[in-house]
Amino acid sequence: MYKLVTKEVLSDVSKKFEVEAPLVAKKAQPGQFIILRVDEQGERVPLTIADSDPERGTITIIFQEVGLTTKCLGQKEAGDYIADFVGPLGKPMEFPEEPGRVIAVGGGVGIAPVYPKVKGFHKAGMDVTSIIGARCKDLLILEDEMRAVSKELHVCTDDGSYGHHGFVSDILQKYLDDGEPIAEIIAVGPLPMMRAIVNQTRPYGVKTVVSLNPVMVDGTGMCGACRVTVGEETKFTCVDGPVFDGHQVDFDELVARSRMYLDQEKKALENCRCGGAK
Amino acid sequence: MAHDIKKKHPMEEQNPQERVKNFDEVPFGYDIDTAVAEAERCLDCKKAPCRQGCPVEVNIPAFIMSIKDRKFEESIAAMKADNSLPAICGRVCPQESQCESFCVRAKKGEPVGIGRLERFIADWQLKEGVEDPKLPEPTGKKVAVVGAGPAGLTCAGDLAKLGHDVTMYEAFHTPGGVLVYGIPEFRLPKEIVAKEVDYIQRLGVKLETNMVIGKTITVDELFEEHGFDAVFIGTGAGLPTFLGIPGENLLGVYSANEFLTRTNLMKAYRFPEFDTPIHVGKNVAVVGAGNVAMDSARTALRLGAENVYIVYRRSDKEMPARLEEIHHAEEEGVQFRLLTNPIGINGDDKGWVKGMECMQMRLCEPDESGRCRPEPIEDSNFVLDVDTVVVAVGQTPNPLVPQTTTGLKTGRKGTIDADEFGKTSREGVWAGGDIVTGAATVINAMGAGKMAAKNIDEYLKSK
């Protein structure tokens, strides 16, 4: 059993926990993730390691309540326990080889996985320009944390309730146009956002890495559920990723595959046993 | 006299029409009188040829004679001297190609039902309750066992019985390896695996689940930071092989590993009571013809598929699965499409499988492995009408541990090099089971775990 040490409600749909997992905390690197199971009937779901504190022996996870498991998890309080927590899984993020500006783009709950990467760059003494966005002000998460590790921070909301009225891609376009060399763009968010960013940067030939979130089971390379096509090859996201060169990723396939269990997911939510579903 | 009976006493089982609707175990096992009668068929041979067919050389006549005399305590003691997981081996060993194939009674009629008797005596003990074992003085030596499959469980149990302080590290949330994630409930009830694991824990073995060695802790760190004196690696052959044909990433295509893990380990067959979903359409193609393929096909039927096909590019003679499993699959209505090779999977506009393109094959002269090489017949293409495909064409070792351990030599197919005692190229590290041999059998993995335990004990004593 793994103890939830602290809980913070970031928005109506986003929650943050610090989980006691000293061995994972000691090893965690930016870019990696964990897999957890809430209870004995639970499924295994992956979440990015948003932060880690080796001294206190904790891992921070931030998640959006989108279905059964994330809703059940959201019902838990500080001091509660969950059944399983394993990691750190996946490859750590790599630093860009080319000199130039690094731009991090985070959309929605994608800000959570982008944050540890920006923090990693910051720790390594590199400057990062960050662009984060959400549908509206209430859904924006980690603004202060992102500001603390970014050289510049741009905030966008789709409805204009805060910061720039529009999409993260609007701000990104300015940097693509101003001609200053860009070493790397890191884009993490919902699949449509990542696909849009990748298509936007492709004509400029700017290296754009994305962190993928296909359906997973074991997270150690034994099931193949998480396979994605990158370039001409099939990769297992849990061991070969989750960070890949976005220009090589077959997003159509990934989007289709991420919808494989929509019917069952709806049914699971109707049968929800944790009281998390309305 | 029972000696004259040419055939094994039959073992009652659920009838095929009923059992395809549930996940309960198929055979019921012998009752006491049937077991005694079957034991009476054993000739108690002096040389006991049957023993050479068993990778751990179970003292077969001894355990069977005790059943005959209704001395069940003695029987199980004789069994457990060589085999610590008889309830499992009695169910899943390929007896027809191991112990039973050497039985003298097989020359005229059927061999003694060694597997069935093994299962009987093991179940008898599980029902009676297992006494807590007496443990020797602690030696103060620490051993880490990586992977809680049959190899790891056996090695850990044997080392604990010798007084060593053993910790087992398992990547999954549940111990058992293939016994829990691969082999289905209807062939090996998970309760039995849990009881065997419980026994090993009662021997004093500590179990740490959710520990991916190579990620959470490396083997190097087990020595340097966690103070272990020796490490046994039994991480199995968990990496799925795909066919490399177009359409393999369509929705509805599974590796057998995923299909079986969702069903067995995650209990998707009890969805939505359990949260993990699985998708099974009306018509399912299972590619391959080994045990894994039979398990997948029989699972698909139980999950509600109407037509389940075994698609295999060679003929029935080459099918690697156990005869009993093929027979069970046939009885349940699995359809065999032999000499048939998949060359592509077709999808609909939403990305779901809607058919599998195949070619008819013919067999030519045998290759190095002694099997006949199949060749495609020209213009024989046809589309098999399926909406789900399960790829069951083999597994290879997971590279996680070899990649992250210094000084560990590996073979061409990603296996860890180890000698007959399980000793690897790195001092203090042993390995055994599928990670060394590639995908093999439960009893071979156990045998390797046992051998390594003995060798590790000698090493620790000499240190």
Ligand SMILES: Cc1cc2nc3c(=O)[nH]c(=O)nc-3n(C[C@H](O)[C@H](O)[C@H](O)COP(=O)(O)OP(=O)(O)OC[C@H]3O[C@@H](n4cnc5c(N)ncnc54)[C@H](O)[C@@H]3O)c2cc1C
């Ligand atoms: C490497 C990785 C890192 C991730 N990091 C985060 C994060 O930091 N914060 C966050 O909110 N979300 C993250 N996700 C997504 C998160 O795993 C899913 O939102 C979650 O599994 C949904 O489960 P559910 O039961 O609540 O919803 P469901 O209703 O079951 O699923 C909603 C959608 O989530 C996806 N999903 C469902 N089951 C799984 C599964 N087992 N594995 C992966 N995706 C699944 C499917 O696309 C599905 O349609 C990450 C995913 C991956 C692969």
Ligand SMILES: Cc1cc2nc3c(=O)[nH]c(=O)nc-3n(C[C@H](O)[C@H](O)[C@H](O)COP(=O)(O)OP(=O)(O)OC[C@H]3O[C@@H](n4cnc5c(N)ncnc54)[C@H](O)[C@@H]3O)c2cc1C
């Ligand atoms: C579907 C199926 C059906 C089968 N049917 C039969 C049968 O009827 N009869 C028979 O004799 N054999 C059968 N086999 C083969 C048999 O199950 C295997 O040969 C046997 O389980 C191998 O044992 P093992 O201990 O070497 O590995 P495994 O059983 O694979 O166990 C390895 C364990 O190590 C864990 N692990 C892996 N990597 C790590 C890591 N990095 N850190 C920590 N833990 C890790 C795994 O999670 C797993 O629990 C079958 C196999 C399958 C897949």
Ligand code: SF4
């Ligand atoms: S362990 Fe397997 S091979 Fe050995 S006697 Fe028992 S059933 Fe036969």
Ligand code: SF4
């Ligand atoms: S060979 Fe057959 S008959 Fe002889 S001891 Fe073994 S099981 Fe009994």
Ligand code: FES
């Ligand atoms: S989640 Fe199973 S292989 Fe990646």
Ligand SMILES: [Mg+2]
């Ligand atoms: Mg879910």
